[in-house]
Amino acid sequence: MSGAALLVIDMQRVYAPGGAWATPGFDRAEANILRLCRRYPRRLFTRHLPFSDPPGTWKRYNAEFAGINRDPECARLVPALEALGHLSFEKQTYSALSSGALRAHLLAADYAEILMTGVQSEFCVLATLMDAVDLGLPVTLVWDACAGSSPALDAALHDIAALMPCQVRLATTEEVLNG
Known part of the structure; x- marks a missing residue:
């Protein structure tokens, strides 16, 4: 096994204060993620991007949010995270693990622990x-x-x-940093 990895899900500008989908608690989450980034150099960042040829109901989703999807600034990571070294993974569905490169990476890497963070709690996380x-x-x-x-x-x-509890460890940033 190879240590711990910090998985940061979709900390994109669209969810930041002032973004089209501004998310309450974003600033708190970002501050805690930055604290974790100082400790964990294995950083895996995802970005949610629209399908180029969406299947099924994703067609309606892409049509409904076409303006946001066309704005490249919305898709960028927030500046403080964008500036950090990380492996980048794009995804088109809510789950970062439903398919694609991140899934393959995590299955091959055999991390001892994957610290999961990001937005939005009720969807992608x-x-x-x-x-x-x-x-x-x-x-x-x-x-x-x-x-x-x-x-x-x-x-x-x-x-x-x-x-x-047998499959997910719950922790605060403080508990992880002091543990």
């Missing part, structure tokens, strides 16, 4: 968490380094993860 559990990956959800559309949805992510 939850979907990725569930796929990670299904794949048997050693996940720690750093729940105060995640942000969703509301505090209630952040709490729901925490509560869902707490129901899987």
Whole structure:
């Protein structure tokens, strides 16, 4: 096994304060992720990008949000994270692990621990968490380094993860850094 990796899901400008999909708690999540980045050099960052030829209901999704999808600034990582060294993975669905390069990387790398962070709690973080559990990956959800559309949805992510103590370790940024 090869140490721990920090998985940062979709910390893109579209979710930052002032972005089209500004997410409450984004600043807190970003600050905690930056603290974790100082400790963990194995950084895996994802970005959600639209399908070029979307299947099924993703056609409606892409049509509904065409203006946002066409704006390249929305897709960029926030500046503080963009400036850090990291491996970059693009995804088109909510889960970063439903297919693609990140899934292959994590299965091949055999990390001792994957510290999961990012936005949005109720969509991409939850979907990725569930796929990670299904794949048997050693996940720690750093729940105060995640942000969703509301505090209630952040709490729901925490509560869902707490129901899987054999498969998901729950921790705060402080607990991870002091542990």
